[in-house]
């Protein structure tokens with residue numbers, strides 16, 4: 155584990171799992187689509203692919219992808235979030251660990267896709283972002299995809315201000331061997347415009 159607390163832990167004290175699950179249950183009950191991230195990933199590659207849900211939280215993205223026929227594993231550092239995932243999908247693979255030390259968790263590499271949805275990147279511990287991006291890239295197969303969704307202003311974050319710029323993020327990705335392939339403003343594919351407050355990005359690892 156990193157000694158520095160991630161921003162999600164600073165916000166929730168590591169006790170946010172049940173409230174997070176209730177929030178999404180309320181959204182689903184009100185008729186909102188809460189599976190945009192899973193459908194976005196499913197449009198990129200076919201069922202049977204191996205997907206890592208990085209910062210999986212309560213497992214809502216991986217659980218939906220597993221229902222759609224993907225082979226998923228989830229990693230998160232917050233035990234209260236993982237407790238929900240384990241309760242909702244006990245047969246799935248949920249690993250407790252720090253994305254900055256993904257290489258210590260015994261995961262088989264060569265994932266077809268790694269998804270870090272729900273502001274995982276802006277909520278990492280300050281200063282660990284390039285390391286995490288490098289670790290995520292390292293578990294992708296050649297040609298594999300990193301899919302991220304992140305707020306770029308306070309209106310799209312549970313934080314008072316942005317913690318990450320797209321320029322920095324693309325630079326961390328490039329240094330990790332990932333090239334930007336697509337970028338949108340929403341999970342349903344609205345075009346991203348310069349200065350937008352939210353970005354869904356697809357980076358690809360160079361094909362072998």
Ligand SMILES: C[S@@+](CC[C@H](N)C(=O)[O-])C[C@H]1O[C@@H](n2cnc3c(N)ncnc32)[C@H](O)[C@@H]1O
Pocket residue numbers: 160161162163208209210211212213214215229230231232235251252253254270271272273274277278279
């Ligand atoms: C807002 S939640 C999003 C959860 C899930 N991806 C979703 O979209 O519902 C952010 C998650 O990132 C996780 N996280 C932040 N830093 C992490 C780290 N270094 N290693 C693993 N998980 C981390 C938090 O514990 C939290 O569960």
